[in-house]
Amino acid sequence: MFLTIIFSYLFFSILLIASISNRYFIKVYSLFASLIVLLLSIKILIEFNYTQYYFQTISVYKVDTSYINWSYTFGFDGISILFFFLTTFLIFLCVFFMLNDVFLKENIIIILSIEFLLLLVFSILDILLFYIFFEIILIPMYFLVGVFGSRERKIRAVYLLFFYTLIGSFFFLLGIMYIFSIVGTLNLEYILTWEFTFYEQIFLWLAFFFSFASKVPLFPLHIWLPEAHVEAPTVGSVLLAGILLKLGVYGFLRFNLLLFPQASFFFSPLVAICASFGIIYASFSAIRQTDLKRIIAYSSVSHMNLIILGLFSFNFSGIEGALLQSISHGYVSSALFFLIGMLYNRYHSKLLYYYGGLVHTMPIFICFFFFFTLANLALPGTSNFVGEFILLNAVFKNNFFLSIVSVLGVILCGVYSLWLYNRIAFGNLKQFYLITFFDLTIAEFLLLFSLFFFTLFLGLYPTFFFNFIALTIFGISVNFE
Numbered sequence: 001m002f003l004t005i006i007f008s009y010l011f012f013s014i015l016l017i018a019s020i021s022n023r024y025f026i027k028v029y030s031l032f033a034s035l036i037v038l039l040l041s042i043k044i045l046i047e048f049n050y051t052q053y054y055f056q057t058i059s060v061y062k063v064d065t066s067y068i069n070w071s072y073t074f075g076f077d078g079i080s081i082l083f084f085f086l087t088t089f090l091i092f093l094c095v096f097f098m099l100n101d102v103f104l105k106e107n108i109i110i111i112l113s114i115e116f117l118l119l120l121v122f123s124i125l126d127i128l129l130f131y132i133f134f135e136i137i138l139i140p141m142y143f144l145v146g147v148f149g150s151r152e153r154k155i156r157a158v159y160l161l162f163f164y165t166l167i168g169s170f171f172f173l174l175g176i177m178y179i180f181s182i183v184g185t186l187n188l189e190y191i192l193t194w195e196f197t198f199y200e201q202i203f204l205w206l207a208f209f210f211s212f213a214s215k216v217p218l219f220p221l222h223i224w225l226p227e228a229h230v231e232a233p234t235v236g237s238v239l240l241a242g243i244l245l246k247l248g249v250y251g252f253l254r255f256n257l258l259l260f261p262q263a264s265f266f267f268s269p270l271v272a273i274c275a276s277f278g279i280i281y282a283s284f285s286a287i288r289q290t291d292l293k294r295i296i297a298y299s300s301v302s303h304m305n306l307i308i309l310g311l312f313s314f315n316f317s318g319i320e321g322a323l324l325q326s327i328s329h330g331y332v333s334s335a336l337f338f339l340i341g342m343l344y345n346r347y348h349s350k351l352l353y354y355y356g357g358l359v360h361t362m363p364i365f366i367c368f369f370f371f372f373t374l375a376n377l378a379l380p381g382t383s384n385f386v387g388e389f390i391l392l393n394a395v396f397k398n399n400f401f402l403s404i405v406s407v408l409g410v411i412l413c414g415v416y417s418l419w420l421y422n423r424i425a426f427g428n429l430k431q432f433y434l435i436t437f438f439d440l441t442i443a444e445f446l447l448l449f450s451l452f453f454f455t456l457f458l459g460l461y462p463t464f465f466f467n468f469i470a471l472t473i474f475g476i477s478v479n480f481e
Contacts, residue, residue, distance in 0.1 A: 003059045003074050003123060006040050008118045010032070016107055020418070030108045034092040036322070041088040048081050049173035049259070050467045055125065057191065061068065071105055072126040073187060079323065080473035083243075083250055084122045086330050089454075090242045091115040093447055094235040103148055110148075112139045112234060118243060122250065125188045127176055134211075134247065138162060141244070144236045147226055152194070160224035164217070168210035177209030177261035191259065198262050207261035208255050215248030217306055218271070219278030222301045226285075234341025237293060241300045242334040249326050251309055264312065271312045272372055276405045278305030283412035285433070287419070292340045293351045293421055296333060296459050299376065302409055303329050309402060310391035319473045324465055325387030328375075330456060332384055335372045335451040339365070352420070356427035361437035366425050367446045368440075373421045375455050377414040383458035390425030 013033040017026055044057060049346055057077035062071040076084065094111055101107055117140070120133040138161070146158035182187055183194050193377065214221040225245075228235045257264050279302050286298035303325070310322030342365065344350055359366045375382040378389075388410065396403035440448070 001042050001073070002044050002299065004028045006037055006119065007116070007413050007477060008120070010037060012110060014109055014112050015115065017105065019114070020312055021105070022052075023104060025107060026105050027466070028086070030093075030095050030112070031099065033112070034088075037094045037119075041085050044076070045081060045085050045445075048076065048078075048468065050078055050470070059454045071131055072124070072297065073189070074387070075125050076123060078468040078470070079253060080122045080325075082327055082468055083246060084244070086327060087115060087118045087122065087243050089450075090238060090330065090334055093334070093338075093450065094238055094445055096443070097238075097341070098233075107148060107235070109232070110140045110144050111239075114144075116240060121247065123231045127179065127187050127188055127191065127255075130184045131169070131172060131176055133167075134251075135165075136149050136286070137244070137247075138165060141236070141239075144239075145232045148233055148236075152379070153227070155223070157227035157231040161228050164214045164221055164224045165211075168212075168214040168221075171207040172211035175204045178204065178207075196260065199480060201263035201321065202266065205256055205260040205267060205393075208251065208260075209267070212248040212256065213274075214252035215251065216245060216304045216308060217301065219274050219281060219301075219305060222278060222282070225301060226294050226297040229300075229337075230291055230293050232336060235342065237297075237337040237341070238405060241296070241337060242330040245300065245304055246326050246330060247305060249322070252308070253323075257311065257319075265314070269311050271308060271400055272399065275305040275308045276402060277300065279309075279335040279405060279409035280412075283409050283416065285414070286416040292343070292352060292355075292420070293337065295352075295416060296336045296340065299336075299416065300329070300333050302332075302413060305407055306388070306391065306393040306409055309395050313391075313394040313398040315394050316473055318398065320469065321387050321390030321392075321464065323387075323469055323473070324458070324462060325391055326384065327465065328387050328455065330384075331451050331455050332372055332375045332460075335368070335448060336376065336454070338447060339372065340370050340450070342343070342440070346430045346438070352423055355424045357425075357429040359425040360429065362439045365441045369424065370421060370453065371452060373417045374396035376457075377417045378410060381456065381459050383455050383462070386459055386462045 010033070012030070017030060020026060021205050048056060055077050058075040060071060069331070091111060091114070095108065096399065098104065098107055098111075110227070116139060117133050117137045117388060121130060124130050124133065141161065142158050145161065146154055176186070179191060182200075183191055185191070188243035207365050217225050225240070228240060232240065282298045282305065286302070289295045289298065307322045307325050307329070309316045310325065313319075340350065375384050378384040390401060392406050392410070395406050
């Protein structure tokens with residue numbers, strides 16, 4: 001019921017905003033619409049029964065005519081509902097952040113379209129429709145990065161995004177066609193009961209792997225991400241880091257680990273090698289960057305590769321820690337990109353060279369930047385600490401060498417995170433480049449405080465998160481025993 005309301009209302013809102021030219025109305029209505037969707041997702045979250053393993057809030061739609069007989073199902077388990085809420089929350093913050101944007105109408109339509117497609121991805125239980133919505137997200141992202149990006153290199157960035165994603169998705173589609181040919185249905189609940197042979201699992205795992213690995217992105221398929229982050233507007237970077245990268249994690253959990261457990265074991269050394277290189281390479285690359293957004297982008301690559309190591313540790317705590325780290329990364333990295341965007345809106349530069357001594361002129365901004373910097377390097381009490389601690393413990397139990405690589409990545413994260421904070425907060429004011437100084441507005445303060453609250457909440461009370469995912473992860477981990 002609530003899902004139908006959410007999808008219908010979002011679709012109506014996109015059409016309404018597209019037909020209206022009054023800027024004030026667009027501001028008010030877009031904020032109202034995103035808030036309504038957020039409240040409805042909270043309602044679904046509250047009513048979710050985490051003591052049950054099976055999919056809940058099921059909605060079945062049928063098309064039954066003389067030419068077409070097709071039914072498709074929507075529903076949630078403990079994993080998808082958390083990503084569903086994360087999407088509605090970050091979209092609301094993005095709309096709130098861009099109310100004074102020059103291209104308000106166009107960007108609002110793009111943002112709400114991305115939200116519509118993401119919510120479909122996280123709730124659909126039909127594998128073909130999952131693929132369709134999974135790929136259609138590229139279209140609004142193309143306009144967000146390629147049209148409303150910040151520099152001339154935005155065309156190259158969006159081409160890289162399309163190239164890496166579409167190549168992987170071609171094999172994904174082949175895998176779906178093969179599953180339909182042998183199972184006879186595309187409903188995920190039925191496919192989960194099917195036992196694929198080992199060689200079928202090998203083929204299908206690879207077909208799905210390239211699509212999800214390019215979304216994470218797993219090394220060496222990460223080249224597109226720093227480029228896309230640098231060229232995208234602030235809300236584009238927030239959506240990329242906060243939600244779109246999680247599509248790869250969600251895909252690995254929903255399909256590769258659940259449907260093809262033997263193949264996951266077989267290819268785990270390959271995944272471990274790629275993820276290990278990704279952690280170290282991205283960390284050292286972040287240290288030598290001078291662009292603020294590129295530093296955070298490489299930090300995201302390192303964290304996401306660490307999450308993949310946790311997923312493929314094949315034990316309960318590894319998957320649990322990887323999921324918590326995914327959700328936490330959505331809050332922390334989004335906050336860092338919002339902070340960089342606030343600096344860019346004031347001074348129109350993302351180059352580290354032009355900043356310094358902001359602790360004297362923007363103390364509230366620096367306090368938030370300091371907190372999220374510490375959260376990014378997993379300070380105890382923040383959500384990143386709980387996720388990384390559980391994840392690293394699982395990796396240590398699985399492979400001692402991989403645990404050394406993972407810990408080295410955490411140490412390097414501290415190096416480039418504290419180095420970035422030190423360069424921005426302290427030192428001499430660059431008065432030749434930054435003439436006027438003003439701290440956070442009330443709206444910016446409220447935006448950052450909401451992310452601050454959730455980062456602390458999950459760090460101090462992670463049981464709330466674990467209640468939702470415990471039974472679902474238990475079902476996944478049983479496949480590997």
